[in-house]
Amino acid sequence: MSTSHGYYIPHKATWPVLVTAGLFCMLAGFASYLNGSANGSKFMLLGFAIFIVMVAGWFTLQANESESGTYNTQVGISFRMGMMWFIFSEVMFFAVFFGALWYTRNLSVPWLGGEGDGAATKELLTKTYEAVWPTNGPKHLGGKIIEGKTNGEFExxxxxxxxxxxxxxxLSSGVTCTWAHHGLLAKNRDQLIKGLIATVTLGFLFVLCQATEYHEAYTEMGLTLGTGIYGSTFFMLTGFHGFHVCVGAIILSVVLFRTWKGHFKPENHFAFEAAAWYWHFVDVVWLGLFIFVYII
Known part of the structure; x- marks a missing residue:
C-alpha cells in the first residue's frame, strides 16, 4: 500500500506480458495474411481478441486500484509524466509522416520535374514529367481502372x-470534451455524462464519415493506396489519424462507462484527464492534416 511518505510498488503483473503476446500474434498474422497465408487472418483475429481481453482486464485492475485509494500523489505524477511522453511519441510519429509529405511535395516532385539538380534526371528518365501536385508519378503507375478513367487517372x-x-x-468534440471536464471539476455529474456522450458520438461520426470518404475515393475517384505518391501519402496520413480517432473514441467510451459507475472525483480523475489530453492531441493533428493534405 502507498502512504503519504512512501511510493506505491505494484504487485507482480502478468497483463503486460499477455498483451504483448496478443499484439505479436496479431501483427504476425497480419504479415502472413499480406503474404498470402491461408491462416494469416485467423491468427490476426486471434491476436486481436487476446489483446482486447487482456487490455480490458488490465484496465479494470488499474481502475479498481485507483478507486480504492491505492495510489498516492507520487504515482499520479508518474502517470501524468508517462502520458505526456506517450503523446510526445505520437507527435513524433505524425511528424515523420508530415515530413514525408513535405519532402515529396517540395523536394522530390520539383527535382523530378527538372528543377535544381534534377535537370539531368529529367532529361534521362522523365522528359515529359510536369512537376505538379497532386501527382501519380512520372509514369502514372498505379491507380485503379474504373468507368470513365484509365489506369493511373484519379481525382x-x-x-x-x-x-x-x-x-x-x-472541433465540436473538443468543445464537448472540455465541457465535460468542467462538469467533473464542478461535481456536476449530469454535465460530465452528457459531455462524454456527445464527444464519443461525434468521434464515431467522424470515423463513419471517413469510411464514406474512403469508399467514394476507391469507387468513384480512382484514388487508392496504389495511386502513386499522392494516394499513398493521403491514405497514410488520414488513415493513421482515423485509427487514432477510433482508439480515442473507444478510450472515452470506457471513461463514460466508468462515469456511469460513479468513478472520478475532482481530486482523482487521471483516466479522464489522460483521455482528454489524447483527444485534444487528435484534434490538433487533424487541423494540420486538413490544411496540409486537403487545402494546400
Whole structure:
C-alpha cells in the first residue's frame, strides 16, 4: 500500500506480458495474411481478441486500484509524466509522416520535374514529367481502372464536403470534451455524462464519415493506396489519424462507462484527464492534416 511518505510498488503483473503476446500474434498474422497465408487472418483475429481481453482486464485492475485509494500523489505524477511522453511519441510519429509529405511535395516532385539538380534526371528518365501536385508519378503507375478513367487517372480529394464536415465534428468534440471536464471539476455529474456522450458520438461520426470518404475515393475517384505518391501519402496520413480517432473514441467510451459507475472525483480523475489530453492531441493533428493534405 502507498502512504503519504512512501511510493506505491505494484504487485507482480502478468497483463503486460499477455498483451504483448496478443499484439505479436496479431501483427504476425497480419504479415502472413499480406503474404498470402491461408491462416494469416485467423491468427490476426486471434491476436486481436487476446489483446482486447487482456487490455480490458488490465484496465479494470488499474481502475479498481485507483478507486480504492491505492495510489498516492507520487504515482499520479508518474502517470501524468508517462502520458505526456506517450503523446510526445505520437507527435513524433505524425511528424515523420508530415515530413514525408513535405519532402515529396517540395523536394522530390520539383527535382523530378527538372528543377535544381534534377535537370539531368529529367532529361534521362522523365522528359515529359510536369512537376505538379497532386501527382501519380512520372509514369502514372498505379491507380485503379474504373468507368470513365484509365489506369493511373484519379481525382484529388477536395477540402470541402466530408473533410470539412469532419473538421467541424472534431472541433465540436473538443468543445464537448472540455465541457465535460468542467462538469467533473464542478461535481456536476449530469454535465460530465452528457459531455462524454456527445464527444464519443461525434468521434464515431467522424470515423463513419471517413469510411464514406474512403469508399467514394476507391469507387468513384480512382484514388487508392496504389495511386502513386499522392494516394499513398493521403491514405497514410488520414488513415493513421482515423485509427487514432477510433482508439480515442473507444478510450472515452470506457471513461463514460466508468462515469456511469460513479468513478472520478475532482481530486482523482487521471483516466479522464489522460483521455482528454489524447483527444485534444487528435484534434490538433487533424487541423494540420486538413490544411496540409486537403487545402494546400
Amino acid at each position: 484529388a480529394m477536395g477540402a470541402f464536403g466530408l473533410p470539412l464536415i469532419n473538421t467541424l465534428l472534431l
